Amino acid sequence: MGLTEDLEAAVHAGDAARSEKLLAGLSEGERKGAAGRMLELLREYYRFLEVAPGVHSRRIPQSNAATVAVLGTASLAVLKKTVMASTYPVHGVLAERKPEWLAEWAEATFERGGQPFFRDIRRLIRDGVLAKPRSEGYIRAFIGSLMEPLENLVAREPDLLEYEIWRLFEVEGDAQASLAGHDKYVGDWAKGLAGLAEKGLAPRARLLDASLDALERDFAPFRAAWFSAFHESLTPSKEERAARAGRYLALLGSRVSTTVSFAMKAVAKIEKAGLLDTAAALPLLGAGMAARQKGVVMEALQVLDSIRKRKPALAEATSGIAALALVHESPEVQKRAVDLMEACVGGAAPLVAQSFQQLLAPTQRARLGLERPGLKMEQRPVSEAALEEKPERVNAVRDLDELVELYASVMENAGPPVEMERVLDGVSRMCGERDSRFAPLTAPLAARAEKFLATPSMWAVAGWFDGRWDPRFSLAALALAWIRKEPVKLSRACHGVCSFLTGRVAEVAVRALNGQAKPLAALPCGAEGWIPPLEFVERLHKHPEPERLDLIQGLLRLSMADRVEALEQARSLPGPEGRIVRFALGSEDCRRPPRFFDEALWLAAGQARDPEGGAGVHRLRWHVELHRISGSTYRIAQVAMDSWPPPEFDAAKAAALTAIPGTHDAAMLRWCSTVWPAHREPWFAAGALALAQNIDWQSAMWGNRVYVETLAAYRGVYGPMAYELLALGLAAKETGEAMAATDALVAGLGDGRVKGARLGEVCAKLAGEGTMTVSRWVKRFAAVARLYPGYCGELFTAMERMLAGGAPVALRELSGFLELLCELRGATGEQIGEKARAHLGSMKLSGKAMKFAKTLLG
């Protein structure tokens, strides 16, 4: 038998030792002849392992033998491309072959991860067959290879102490292998290296320096944090720290927050020991002042204070550096900085702080005698006219050209809602026209609609519960009904307001199928959905007998303006529709519906007649359950709405009764928000429910943001549900929801529609349910107060009412809450009321919270 056959037999027998023996002493030329077949065998056995994992253990000897055979025969180019591993040691076959490309092969294996052959390569290095690789890959493989106590490994392979151990501090590693990652999931490099220092195997001083070197290397935060933790695990002495003071100070400018924190602590310890070179330290401490973490800046100020006391001559320079801390948003930090500045330069402190004036907390500004930046609060009284604000007039689509382009746009972008309404109206008006241009012009739209309806992702990606309410689906169906006369297949089940809207699309589709052109009565005149009553009546005069859902929609969109005049115009409207419209406009002669009446239609007319009277009261009902999971207790809130409609199959009735949309799809929600602009309370109630159920962002409900955005754009009077939605938005974890709620707060405070007292009461009530994170309110109130000083009074009232209302604030959040209250008090000069005083007095406080409470009570 030849070499190939012998090797093949050894591989099939799973005899790696025999493979190795057969290859001994062969020339490269002889090996080359068997390379191709060996590679085939290797792939075969690897494939076998992949497809039949159950027989793993029985086939490993064969794959080992094949690996040995390939390593002993294949060229470098092949080996570089071939993925393999072996539990049988392969260093023997490589040492015996000793190809000139051995170093290159080793580097290539490291680039691929390098784990499988690391021990073999190490053996080749120790045997002098291979020079030590200098690549990062080698060190990464070394990191990943630690599976035993480091001390044992070093005892067995002492050469590691000459190079590899120190290279650990120079190589950042990657997602697969890094010291931080390895220690988190697998082994303990930190403990092992500290052990080497303890036993005197590795010089302690060098380890301390090497870890600082690593921290200067711009490593990613997670990986850098390992080195600072390791440095501290060596517990450097005062002298050791003092000798490295310059290095700690330089690290204050690091981009990694944990490194800055670590360095600041080290500098503080050196200063405490009186060993800091103050003149050299001062300019570098400025970097510590720019830290984001409050603790780091406070520590830096502490060090500066200590320097001031030790070296009074440096007071002026110290003050200038302390001023840099004024960039920090925490009033506590600012107070500490101003304290220090006053101690350094006395009456000159305001001058030093001048350039930071706009960043200062009210209390510090007052203390320094600096004027508030001129931001005048704009208060506009709420009037009836506010309800009628219509920024832009919506016009009907002019012609088929515009309709086709607009239709394509709303179908691609699922909105905006007012454009969808224009499309419905356009199709409804033009469905009777079919000239020679119709077919070529609409062909692209029909093709696109067909594609939409055929795309499975419309259902699969959006999710089965949302996908069906994506408005593009019903618009695509309408396009085919209009252009190709294909009958529509829309769901008749009621899922809230979105069923009503798709029902409206179906109405237009039926009209389009029959070619019965007529404009929509319900085409809104503004982006929010309003229709002026006079215009509505005029439309009905021109085109009587609107479709049922169209009429309901029109009624729900009626604004409050010019109703008397509109009623006069409506006197001559014929038939039952005329009677309904007159009723909606406040006519006294048709207060009662006829004997056989359409309940939903009359309900809508009733809502249009008295939007706030007939809507019912909405209230969220909370139920908090405690769950113990793995030894921890979790509070899980269940929220429901008292006024949730009963199962109802008439979507029109649902639309008139409540604003529950029945979907989380953002585009559909935006459209739903235009259904009933006259009375937003039900809509805000639906939003409050949606936000309350996901206040900590347990699931990615991106559509919920639409409710808060509607609130921000709302210019009407705030009812109970508007306040509840506002409070929940401000307490939301998701940044977008919170940002929109802040917009609403700023707008509401700006024109006086949001009252601090009412907001505070609602927050107190919600906090009482026990699932709110009060610090989120504090954070968002503080942000508004910083930017709009004129709103501090209302914000103070809101927080004071929260306190008076007994809002249970978690202890960890209390000092932040009271601190902001103190700041707002400082800004406004107001005092907390008796009820809040009593509640604060009854609380068991300590630390900073006690200090702030004393200020408030004093």
Next chain:
Amino acid sequence: MIEYAYRYEHCSSVQSAEAGSRIHLAAMRYGERQAFFSAALREARCAADWMLGLAQVVNTRFYVPPAMVARRLAAADPVITCGAERLRLEGFSPCCGAYARVDLLPGAYEATRAEAGTTNVDFRPEMRAALAGVRHGEAARLTVSAEEVEFSTGSGSAVERKVRLPVRWLKGFAEVQAHQARMKPRFTLSGAMAQRFLRELPRTTTRGDVWVTPVGAAVRMSRSAMPGAVRVGGIERLRILAPLARQAQSLTVYAGEDGATAWQLTRAEMRFLLALSPQANRGFSGEGQVLFPLAAEPARKALGAVRAALRWQSRIAPEALGAELGLGEDEAAWALAQLGVSGLVGYDLAEGAYFHRELPFDFSLIEEMQPRLKEARRLAAESGVRWEGEEAWVRGREVEHRVRKVDGVWRCTCPWIARHGLGRGPCKHILAVEMDGGEGDGSD
């Protein structure tokens, strides 16, 4: 993908000495002209920090498509341009959505030698680590050279690193200049205020647009548009500026109408610019802002003259250049936009003008790498455009699309225009019509 090999004759390095650090950026040999720069930096720590910021942009994928998590692209090395008393380092993120540039103005250094040229510079992790070690207040000397220098502590041997640069990366690099040319300054924040704003940025991904509105001397982030507000998509990308702002004296915000924004930190004679695409998941490469210039015939005539006038200027204003060459301002601007696509000019927002540089990549294929343009050429060549009066009908895959101009603005019935309008450049049908003459004959 384009296989691109970085070949350096030595490694970049930083050497610490008593007299201060010596930063040596190893440059790649590219063409006949070799960039060479040697200068003492006046504020070395800040320069090092901002170069690290650039390296971070170059190494960060701000958006990873769900199906591509495992396929991370190798980062490309920054590009350096010496010329007309400016040293500029530019880089582009692998996701194609962020462009960063560090400008060192004449006051930032004292040059002993500055020869014009553009090339890549070696910016591997070792170099970044060394830069991070430059001390505050330390003097430093910066050298950019393809030659090995005496103090180089690198391996000494040639360095070669092959990267696979996606076509869209090259396209985006060129495209971002066109975006910048359309931006206008919107507001400026003081350094301290900028620090606070950047600290308050969301730490998690924020879906949708955020408006940044100036309020007094500060700014507020909101979800709704307000007067003076700048719209930013993927605002969390700005967090990369937070550590760099510590050294800045001001932050100037630039924005255009297309949703792209640029944020420029300034400190005395140094600038750090970060340009962001309209959304984190939208690379500059797909924005199509250069398609009209690429398709345009008139600019081709002026192109040669403008190209011949490039002499490593740091400021090329279309009107001045037009006057110099006897061209109209629009014609000069059009030609400069085309040269931007070829990587021959960049745009400097602070100056409000182009600057000459020659990106060290092969841009000759870029025109062919524009699928819309390619398709449009094919349609135009295969008589895919049919005129009916002033309306053109362009052959699509299944149907014909109507293309027309309304009030001077192109309209098309295809899904691309329906979805994006002209915000992401014209569709292939509009381009085909442009190539076919652009106007109907007025007869049916």
